[in-house]
Amino acid sequence: MKICHTLISGFNTMMILLTSNTIAFDRSIRRSLSMLHSGVSVMVNGMPGLMAQEVAKVCLDRGINLIDVGFTGPIDQQNLLINGKSSSKSIFLNQGPGINPNASLILRNLKEQYPDLIVVDYTHPTAILNNLKCYIENNVDFVMGTTGGDQSKMLEIFNKGSCSAVIAPNMAKQIVAVQSALAVISSKYPNSFSDYTLTVTESHQSSKADTSGTAKSIVADISKLIGKEYSFENIVKLRDYDNQIAFGVPQESLSGHAFHTYRLTSSDDSVTFELKHNVCGRRIYAEGTIDAVLFLDQVRKQTNNKRLYNMIDVLESGQMS
Amino acid sequence: MKICHTLISGFNTMMILLTSNTIAFDRSIRRSLSMLHSGVSVMVNGMPGLMAQEVAKVCLDRGINLIDVGFTGPIDQQNLLINGKSSSKSIFLNQGPGINPNASLILRNLKEQYPDLIVVDYTHPTAILNNLKCYIENNVDFVMGTTGGDQSKMLEIFNKGSCSAVIAPNMAKQIVAVQSALAVISSKYPNSFSDYTLTVTESHQSSKADTSGTAKSIVADISKLIGKEYSFENIVKLRDYDNQIAFGVPQESLSGHAFHTYRLTSSDDSVTFELKHNVCGRRIYAEGTIDAVLFLDQVRKQTNNKRLYNMIDVLESGQMS
Numbered sequence: 001m002k003i004c005h006t007l008i009s010g011f012n013t014m015m016i017l018l019t020s021n022t023i024a025f026d027r028s029i030r031r032s033l034s035m036l037h038s039g040v041s042v043m044v045n046g047m048p049g050l051m052a053q054e055v056a057k058v059c060l061d062r063g064i065n066l067i068d069v070g071f072t073g074p075i076d077q078q079n080l081l082i083n084g085k086s087s088s089k090s091i092f093l094n095q096g097p098g099i100n101p102n103a104s105l106i107l108r109n110l111k112e113q114y115p116d117l118i119v120v121d122y123t124h125p126t127a128i129l130n131n132l133k134c135y136i137e138n139n140v141d142f143v144m145g146t147t148g149g150d151q152s153k154m155l156e157i158f159n160k161g162s163c164s165a166v167i168a169p170n171m172a173k174q175i176v177a178v179q180s181a182l183a184v185i186s187s188k189y190p191n192s193f194s195d196y197t198l199t200v201t202e203s204h205q206s207s208k209a210d211t212s213g214t215a216k217s218i219v220a221d222i223s224k225l226i227g228k229e230y231s232f233e234n235i236v237k238l239r240d241y242d243n244q245i246a247f248g249v250p251q252e253s254l255s256g257h258a259f260h261t262y263r264l265t266s267s268d269d270s271v272t273f274e275l276k277h278n279v280c281g282r283r284i285y286a287e288g289t290i291d292a293v294l295f296l297d298q299v300r301k302q303t304n305n306k307r308l309y310n311m312i313d314v315l316e317s318g319q320m321s
Numbered sequence: 322m323k324i325c326h327t328l329i330s331g332f333n334t335m336m337i338l339l340t341s342n343t344i345a346f347d348r349s350i351r352r353s354l355s356m357l358h359s360g361v362s363v364m365v366n367g368m369p370g371l372m373a374q375e376v377a378k379v380c381l382d383r384g385i386n387l388i389d390v391g392f393t394g395p396i397d398q399q400n401l402l403i404n405g406k407s408s409s410k411s412i413f414l415n416q417g418p419g420i421n422p423n424a425s426l427i428l429r430n431l432k433e434q435y436p437d438l439i440v441v442d443y444t445h446p447t448a449i450l451n452n453l454k455c456y457i458e459n460n461v462d463f464v465m466g467t468t469g470g471d472q473s474k475m476l477e478i479f480n481k482g483s484c485s486a487v488i489a490p491n492m493a494k495q496i497v498a499v500q501s502a503l504a505v506i507s508s509k510y511p512n513s514f515s516d517y518t519l520t521v522t523e524s525h526q527s528s529k530a531d532t533s534g535t536a537k538s539i540v541a542d543i544s545k546l547i548g549k550e551y552s553f554e555n556i557v558k559l560r561d562y563d564n565q566i567a568f569g570v571p572q573e574s575l576s577g578h579a580f581h582t583y584r585l586t587s588s589d590d591s592v593t594f595e596l597k598h599n600v601c602g603r604r605i606y607a608e609g610t611i612d613a614v615l616f617l618d619q620v621r622k623q624t625n626n627k628r629l630y631n632m633i634d635v636l637e638s639g640q641m642s
Contacts, residue, residue, distance in 0.1 A: 174517075174585075174594065177510050177546075181502040189498050189636040195608070196495075225498075264495075271605045273495065274597035284592045287516070315510040 040064065040297040041114035042290075043107075045071040045131065046122035047093055048080050050256075051145065054286035055120050056091065060084025062290060067110060067117070071096030071103060071131070073124060096123065098130030107138045118293050121146050129153060136161030141300060143292045145171050145285070158308060164300045168311040170214060171288035175277055176311040179218060186224035194227040196264040196273075203238035203247050203259040211235050215260055222262060253280035288314075361385065361618040362435035363611075364428075366392040366452065367443035368414055369401050371577075372466065375607035376441050377412065381405025383611060388431060388438070392417030392424060392452070394445060417444065419451030428459045439614050442467050450474055457482030462621060464613045466492050466606070479629060485621045489632040491535060492609035496598055497632040500539060507545035514546040517585040517594075521551075524559035524568050524580040532556050536581055543583060574601035609635075 042059050046052035047070050059066035061084045072093040079090050097103040111117050118141050121131055125148030132149075135142045136157055144167040158165065170176055185192070200219055202212045216232050223230045238244050241254065249257050257280050264273040288311065295314040363380050367373035368391050380387035382405045393414040400411045418424040432438050439462050442452055446469030453470075456463045457478055465475075465488040479486065491497055506513070521540055523533045537553050544551045559565050562575065570578050578601045585594040609632065616635040 172592075174514055174592070177506050177513050178594065180509075181506040184505050185498050185502040188501075190639060192498050192636055193495055266605065268604060270601045271493075271495070272597065272599045273499065274595070274599075276593065276595040278593045278595075280591045283589060284587065315513055318511060 040116045040118055040293065041067050042293055043067040043070060043110060043117060043119045044091070044122070045096060045119060046124070046146065047072060047082075047091060049122055051282055051285065052120070052122040053080075053082060054282040055122060055145075055289050056082040056089070057084050058283070058286040058290045060087050060089060064290065064293070065114075066091070067114065068092060069094060069106070069110070071100075071106075071123070073127065074099050096127060096131060097134035098127060104134050104137060107134055107140060111138050111140050116297060118142060118296055120289055120293065122289075125149055129157065132157045135165075136163060139163050141165060141296055143171075143289055143296060144168075145289055155308075162307070164296055164307040164309070166292040166296055166309045166311070166314060168292070168314075170285075171292060171311065172279065172284040173288040173291055173311050173315055174284065175214060175279075176288075177315055178275070178277060179214070179221070180312060180315070182218055182221040182225075186221040190224045191227035193222075193225040193264055193273075195267045196226050196271075197267070198222055198226055198230050199236070199263045199265070200230075200234070201236040201238065201247065201261045203244050203249055203257065205255050205257060206239045208239070211237055212258065212260065214258070218260070218262060222264070226264070248278070250280060256281055361437045361439055361614065362388050363614055364388040364391055364431060364438060364440045365412075365443070366417060366440060367445070367467065368393060368403075368412060370443055372603055372606065373441070373443040374401075374403060375603040376443060376466075376610050377403040377410075378405050379604075379607045379611045381408050381410060385611065385614070386435075387412070388435065389413060390415060390427070390431070392421075392427075392444070394448065395420050417448060417452060418455035419448060425455050425458060428455055428461060432459050432461055437618060439463060439617055441610055441614065443610075446470055450478065453478045456486075457484060460484050462486060462617055464492075464610055464617060465489075466610055476629075483628070485617055485628040485630070487613040487617055487630045487632070487635060489613070489635075491606075492613060492632065493600065493605040494609040494612055494632050494636055495605065496535060496600075497609075498636055499596070499598060500535070500542070501633060501636070503539055503542040507542040511545045512548035514543075514585055514594075515548040516588045517547050517592075518588070519543055519547055519551050520557070520584045520586070521555070522557040522559065522568065522582045524565050524570055524578065526576050526578060527560045529560070532558055533579065533581065535579070536583075539581070539583060543585070547585070569599070571601060577602055 042064055044052050044056045044066065047056065056066055060082060066089055068089060069092045072095060074095065077092070077094050079092055082089050082091055094100065094106065095103070119135055121142055121144045123131060123146050125146065128146055128149035132154055139162060141164045144165060147169045200215055202215045204212060211232055215235055219230050219232065219235065238247055244254060247259060249259055259278040260276065262275045292311065292314050295317050296309070299317065363385055365373050365377045365387065368377065377387055381403060387410055389410060390413045393416060395416065398413070398415050400413055403410050403412055415421065415427065416424070440456055442463055442465045444452060444467050446467065449467055449470035453475055460483060462485045465486060468490045521536055523536045525533060532553055536556055540551050540553065540556065559568055565575060568580060570580055580599040581597065583596045613632065613635050616638050617630070620638065
């Protein structure tokens with residue numbers, strides 16, 4: 001398999017050599033193998049995780065150069081075929097920072113080959129800090145979609161470097177836009193729905209034990225509109241088949257969806273406001289991630305001092321799919 | 322009937338005398354009959370119109386002094402009993418400006434009796450300009466909910482006076498808040514839903530021939546979000562029994578409701594956003610009107626140069642029910 005792989009891809013050969021702890025590394029040979037790519041190139045870390053795979057697919061579908069190597073977790077190095085709508089690409093998955101001593105060297109080499117490299121990170125909470133250090137020390141700009149990291153430690157590491165990044169817990173930019181709208185009116189018009197009662201129902205795949213973070217965030221804003229606290233415990237969580245089907249979740253999306261309904265009803269029942277955002281699968285998050293990549297590629301070329309961005313910045317930039 | 326009425330209310334007697342074109346009018350007797358009322362008092366014009374009646378009911382229910390006389394159209398003067406939730410009041414309806422030469426005198430007298438008078442106008446498009454002149458020449462602050470007037474002429478008349486007013490086509494402040502939120506994100510994040518398809522359905526009582534103005538206004542903003550024109554002709558108008566019942570309109574509200582659903586669907590059908598605002602009856606508009614009255618009463622006591630307000634001002638003031 002290794003020999004076969006070598007024949008297919010000189011670049012991947014290099015990766016295999018590196019991960020085999022090959023110390024001697026002939027920089028001149030490597031340079032002769034590599035080509036300098038112009039325009040943004042994306043390395044997706046976290047495959048074979050499904051979110052990372054979806055991002056890789058969006059790269060293919062939107063004609064963005066997807067680098068054929070990615071960092072993965074403590075699993076055997078392997079090739080993974082990503083099938084886009086009209087093209088496919090084989091990605092060589094290599095253990096990442098923290099578990100692979102050569103990870104930083106791999107990234108440095110990629111940065112040399114692809115000067116406009118941007119990394120997308122959908123890995124694991126336990127990998128975030130090591131990955132971040134690796135990106136920073138190689139001055140590689142990145143989009144971080146992995147959640148669960150220690151925010152203050154992340155910021156501390158980030159501030160030591162000089163690269164730019166989008167770090168956001170929710171890459172679905174349309175949902176972020178809706179959250180932003182609610183934040184605006186709850187701040188401008190508190191108590192404007194003081195006569196109203198809120199009910200919130202969310203449905204996610206049965207493996208999700210906790211309450212939706214997006215629902216909690218939106219409820220916090222609606223609480224200001226109704227002028228009273230709404231306990232997160234009152235959010236109705238649907239995790240069982242019958243209720244999910246009744247709630248409108250398609251059969252084929254039971255294993256991966258995020259459906260939310262917020263309803264405000266006036267005290268005399270004469271008026272109802274309802275907001276729904278129903279997501280099947282992961283595509284919306286992957287599209288938003290690539291929007292963030294393109295935003296970052298655009299904004300880093302401009303001369304401003306800001307380096308850390310979120311999805312509101314992406315939305316405001318008008319860099320849309 | 323007139324004698325009986327006189328015994329009940331000295332004030333109404335005066336009104337009857339005035340509308341009977343009684344020329345001799347003893348100012349000293351009138352003054353002795355009247356009492357100076359402190360705090361905001363509301364004269365509701367446009368009864369027996371249902372919108373004006375609903376505003377009168379909200380006055381009673383919210384403990385606001387409802388003046389027992391109101392201007393009406395070209396109908397016989399009459400008493401109308403307004404039943405609030407826990408109290409009732411008889412209102413003497415008198416022909417208004419343009420059809421009653423004594424209308425201005427009646428208003429001047431009311432203003433003397435009730436220095437903090439605010440007029441609410443839910444009359445008729447043809448009455449707006451005459452009413453406006455009458456309010457302006459007697460320096461009576463007002464809330465104008467009547468639609469269909471000539472905006473530039475209204476402004477011209479208004480600017481000749483020195484009173485304050487709220488003029489708004491939609492007094493449902495919660496709907497105005499939602500419109501405001503959409504205006505914010507469509508302006509800040511244009512094209513953020515460029516991949517999405519919009520469908521709009523609205524249902525109103527069968528007597529309403531035209532398309533909902535609120536729907537048109539909201540569609541104009543959503544068009545910016547999807548980055549393409551959405552023709553108002555594509556708005557689905559439900560005006561028939563079967564479709565309205567299927568759309569969720571309660572049987573008892575078929576004769577008076579305003580239901581709206583806006584749905585945005587991603588091109589791969591994986592994501593749906595939905596916004597509904599469903600109103601049965603007129604209460605929400607009447608409540609918002611009284612919010613506007615209280616706002617006006619508050620803001621006119623402050624020293625600022627602004628005199629003409631809309632529902633966004635009311636919302637921003639935090640003067641909420």
